Amino acid sequence: MHICVIGTGYVGLVTGTCFSEFGNDVICVDIDEGKIADLNKGKIPIFEPGLDLLVAKNVKEGRLTFSTDLKNAVERSLVIFVAVGTPPNEDGSADLQHVEAVARQVAESMNGYKVIVNKSTVPVGTGNRVREIVEESRKDNHSFAVVSNPEFLREGSAVEDFMRPNRVVIGAESSESVAIMKELYSPLYLIETPIVITNLESAELIKYAANAFLATKISFINEVANFCDEIGANVHHVAKGMGLDKRIGSKFLHPGPGFGGSCFPKDTRALAGAGRERGFEFSIIDAVVRVNDRQRQTMIAKIRTTIGSLRGKTIGVLGLSFKPNTDDMREAPSVDIIKALLQDGATINAFDPVAAENARQIMPDINYCKDTYETADGADALVFITEWNQFRSLDLERIKSLMKQPVIVDLRNIYDPAKMADCGFKYASVGRPVSATVR
Amino acid sequence: MKISVVGTGYVGLVAGTCFADTGNEVTCVDIDEKKVNSLKKGNIPIYEPGLSDMVRRNVKGERLLFSTDIKSAVEESQIIFIAVGTPPDEDGSADLKHVLAVARSIGTHMNGFKVVVNKSTVPVGTAEKVEAEIKKHTDHKFAVVSNPEFLKEGAAIDDFLRPDRVVIGVDNEEAADIMRSLYRPFVLSGKPILLMDRRSAELTKYAANSLLATKISFINDIANLCDILGADVEMVRKGIGTDSRIGSSFIYPGTGYGGSCFPKDVQALIRTANDHDYSLEIIRAVEEVNKRQKTVLVDKILDYFDGNIEGKTFAMWGLAFKPKTDDMREAPAIDMINSLTAKGAKLRAHDPEALSEAHRIFGDRVGSELELLDKRYDALEGADALIVMTEWNAFREPDFYLIKESLKTKVIFDGRNLYDPGRLKKLDIDYFSIGRPNGNGHVKPRF
Numbered sequence: 007m008h009i010c011v012i013g014t015g016y017v018g019l020v021t022g023t024c025f026s027e028f029g030n031d032v033i034c035v036d037i038d039e040g041k042i043a044d045l046n047k048g049k050i051p052i053f054e055p056g057l058d059l060l061v062a063k064n065v066k067e068g069r070l071t072f073s074t075d076l077k078n079a080v081e082r083s084l085v086i087f088v089a090v091g092t093p094p095n096e097d098g099s100a101d102l103q104h105v106e107a108v109a110r111q112v113a114e115s116m117n118g119y120k121v122i123v124n125k126s127t128v129p130v131g132t133g134n135r136v137r138e139i140v141e142e143s144r145k146d147n148h149s150f151a152v153v154s155n156p157e158f159l160r161e162g163s164a165v166e167d168f169m170r171p172n173r174v175v176i177g178a179e180s181s182e183s184v185a186i187m188k189e190l191y192s193p194l195y196l197i198e199t200p201i202v203i204t205n206l207e208s209a210e211l212i213k214y215a216a217n218a219f220l221a222t223k224i225s226f227i228n229e230v231a232n233f234c235d236e237i238g239a240n241v242h243h244v245a246k247g248m249g250l251d252k253r254i255g256s257k258f259l260h261p262g263p264g265f266g267g268s269c270f271p272k273d274t275r276a277l278a279g280a281g282r283e284r285g286f287e288f289s290i291i292d293a294v295v296r297v298n299d300r301q302r303q304t305m306i307a308k309i310r311t312t313i314g315s316l317r318g319k320t321i322g323v324l325g326l327s328f329k330p331n332t333d334d335m336r337e338a339p340s341v342d343i344i345k346a347l348l349q350d351g352a353t354i355n356a357f358d359p360v361a362a363e364n365a366r367q368i369m370p371d372i373n374y375c376k377d378t379y380e381t382a383d384g385a386d387a388l389v390f391i392t393e394w395n396q397f398r399s400l401d402l403e404r405i406k407s408l409m410k411q412p413v414i415v416d417l418r419n420i421y422d423p424a425k426m427a428d429c430g431f432k433y434a435s436v437g438r439p440v441s442a443t444v445r
Numbered sequence: 446m447k448i449s450v451v452g453t454g455y456v457g458l459v460a461g462t463c464f465a466d467t468g469n470e471v472t473c474v475d476i477d478e479k480k481v482n483s484l485k486k487g488n489i490p491i492y493e494p495g496l497s498d499m500v501r502r503n504v505k506g507e508r509l510l511f512s513t514d515i516k517s518a519v520e521e522s523q524i525i526f527i528a529v530g531t532p533p534d535e536d537g538s539a540d541l542k543h544v545l546a547v548a549r550s551i552g553t554h555m556n557g558f559k560v561v562v563n564k565s566t567v568p569v570g571t572a573e574k575v576e577a578e579i580k581k582h583t584d585h586k587f588a589v590v591s592n593p594e595f596l597k598e599g600a601a602i603d604d605f606l607r608p609d610r611v612v613i614g615v616d617n618e619e620a621a622d623i624m625r626s627l628y629r630p631f632v633l634s635g636k637p638i639l640l641m642d643r644r645s646a647e648l649t650k651y652a653a654n655s656l657l658a659t660k661i662s663f664i665n666d667i668a669n670l671c672d673i674l675g676a677d678v679e680m681v682r683k684g685i686g687t688d689s690r691i692g693s694s695f696i697y698p699g700t701g702y703g704g705s706c707f708p709k710d711v712q713a714l715i716r717t718a719n720d721h722d723y724s725l726e727i728i729r730a731v732e733e734v735n736k737r738q739k740t741v742l743v744d745k746i747l748d749y750f751d752g753n754i755e756g757k758t759f760a761m762w763g764l765a766f767k768p769k770t771d772d773m774r775e776a777p778a779i780d781m782i783n784s785l786t787a788k789g790a791k792l793r794a795h796d797p798e799a800l801s802e803a804h805r806i807f808g809d810r811v812g813s814e815l816e817l818l819d820k821r822y823d824a825l826e827g828a829d830a831l832i833v834m835t836e837w838n839a840f841r842e843p844d845f846y847l848i849k850e851s852l853k854t855k856v857i858f859d860g861r862n863l864y865d866p867g868r869l870k871k872l873d874i875d876y877f878s879i880g881r882p883n884g885n886g887h888v889k890p891r892f
Contacts (some may be wrong), residue, residue: 223725247639
């Protein structure tokens with residue numbers, strides 16, 4: 007099938023590349039000429055495991071091209087994916103100007119029946135809005151269909167998530183467009199992927215509801231962890247006891263400094279906002295957002311309590327991205343935490359395997375180290391903020407000998423408290439007693 | 446092993462019987478002589494599938510005894526389970542007076558090393574309190590263990606025999622070994638026994654129930670949002686439930702959770718946290734949403750009848766807080782009945798198991814505002830509308846023509862989303878459910 011994907015951000019690039027891998031002819035379109043020139047040279051602007059190889063392969067085999075010419079791309083395609091950004095407005099609602107502009111341009115370029123698919127995470131009602139715009143602006147009254155097909159990609163495993171999804175959600179209004187979408191996803195039938203077919207509004211809501219629920223699990227376990235700190239219980243035991251209940255499941259029950267990234271913060275606020283606009287108070291999501299904001303403050307307080315006065319101290323920070331295997335710094339807890347430490351008068355030496363470049367743009371005032379040991383060198387304390395695999399089995403003796411004082415605050419519970427105590431570290435983590443040991 | 450279980454309520458009876466079934470010698474103790482006598486005669490005071498057969502079998506095999514004599518039960522047992530009630534105080538905290546009274550008796554009658562196990566759902570820190578209470582009355586060695594139950598009413602036997610996991614909070618090696626061997630027969634399939642500190646074990650029970658309550662309140666909030674946005678919560682439920690990190694369990698919208706566990710445990714956890722100056726925001730929101738959810742269907746009924754239901758009669762199917770139980774504690778049906786009668790309506794209610802419980806709860810009001818009927822279709826006689834409150838299997842595929850013929854106004858209010866809106870529309874029955882586009886049938890893609 008001939009398709010195009012408008013927007014070469016994270017979602018657009020993964021979607022376009024994976025569809026070309028399925029054998030479709032795909033044009034990825036962006037207005038940013040520099041970006042398209044880079045992509046044509048094989049430069050991938052984001053870090054996503056496996057993506058660069060897949061792009062190179064499909065470009066070489068002639069199924070994947072990059073272009074700034076939206077009109078030509080629309081003319082040549084049956085299915086047009088809209089995958090442009092929907093940055094949050096100041097009030098947390100999604101800014102739809104890019105989506106609307108693309109809808110207008112697509113309408114003006116139509117030369118026959120088209121399926122226009124919203125892949126961007128857009129508020130409920132956007133599909134209808136896109137339909138109105140296309141109806142107003144289309145040429146020659148060509149017929150078309152609007153589809154909502156939300157993405158469920160996790161940064162760091164997006165290619166795998168696209169190729170082996172838990173499910174595909176298609177919100178549509180005509181049997182013709184459903185048939186075309188099913189055809190496009192037919193390679194997934196082999197692995198028996200469930201396809202949920204529903205109306206536009208429900209499909210749009212599914213994306214927000216899924217992310218909001220996962221965010222709820224995170225905030226829930228963070229509250230339980232903080233409470234464990236109060237009463238001397240161990241959140242890992244509690245989470246394990248809960249997670250073995252099949253109705254709960256063990257996923258997303260890891261305590262930490264709170265969720266970040268480009269999805270959960272934005273989507274939770276947008277969902278609460280969508281309700282509020284219509285006079286509906288989404289109490290649980292409001293609480294989830296509040297708890298997540300509070301969690302960062304709780305972590306800052308934990309660092310202060312463990313280290314004492316921060317004035318003149320050198321703090322080594324390990325991990326900056328909002329989670330491992332990504333260079334994404336959007337709403338990363340590290341940003342708020344480091345800001346508070348700087349305000350307290352600390353000097354920050356930081357290391358992240360991938361996100362340092364992005365971090366430098368947001369936080370130019372801290373020192374970036376080349377590895378973990380350089381970060382530990384001369385530090386009064388080390389703070390783990392992101393659980394990159396390479397932090398999991400460090401040479402603790404060497405770290406201790408490099409540090410000015412053996413103090414570690416582990417916001418991802420990477421290490422065993424009892425073992426750290428044995429090694430002679432003053433060690434604090436989230437929701438576990440100082441003496442706790444992993445059974 | 447010789448075991449006694451103090452308290453023959455729901456949890457005590459199931460635990461005692463299941464331990465007897467794996468070959469232990471179990472004495473179930475209760476201070477209520479009448480209850481013990483009737484248990485000896487084989488009368489089981491609660492409705493739980495499979496329980497009475499299992500009791501009979503083990504009584505016959507002389508592995509299961511009932512007694513009021515706590516002294517000899519303690520003296521003869523190596524393990525003593527405390528499974529008495531912890532009713533909520535007015536402020537929502539669990540009342541420990543029964544638990545501590547049993548601890549006192551155990552301490553008084555102790556004649557050697559005993560493992561004392563808290564099976565009741567008790568707040569964090571109770572194991573220490575029980576330990577202190579026993580210590581006041583004995584010099585013998587003992588260990589207090591926290592071993593929360595995870596039984597679902599209606600499936601309790603299966604849950605006990607085939608648990609997802611066994612949680613044991615213990616700080617004594619000897620007691621840990623004894624507990625492990627006691628539970629070994631139940632985890633031969635490889636399900637884990639989790640050993641942990643006692644406080645974590647106590648918290649695990651509350652946290653698990655609170656997360657399940659969170660799932661219910663979350664989907665109820667989504668359902669209400671669906672009503673506003675014109676989306677269909679049944680599709681949203683499928684869309685999110687297929688995410689393996691979320692799972693499809695416990696995301697069924699309805700009229701709010703009830704029963705003897707969720708409301709009590711959620712309140713108790715909020716209260717325990719408050720006692721430690723910690724505010725659990727999400728769980729507080731969960732409780733607030735649940736209160737609100739109990740009025741959602743009432744509002745739909747009032748809307749339909751333009752706010753005036755004075756003199757109307759409603760047929761109600763389902764009283765128990767969920768199917769396969771006669772339990773009506775905190776059942777949404779109670780709130781529904783109270784809301785409708787307060788506005789001058791009458792009810793004709795049917796439930797396959799909970800009628801005698803309803804008689805007890807509503808007392809004199811039965812016969813005036815409320816009729817309780819043995820047969821589901823009898824409830825429809827002379828009724829203006831039908832309300833479905835519990836998803837008993839018998840309500841899932843009714844004779845809609847008979848319903849339509851019987852009702853004065855052809856309308857069904859369904860708190861459990863049992864029926865297909867498209868089908869009822871074809872039958873010309875007005876239909877209102879939770880989070881699905883109302884009245885005008887199922888919103889389906891316009892094919």
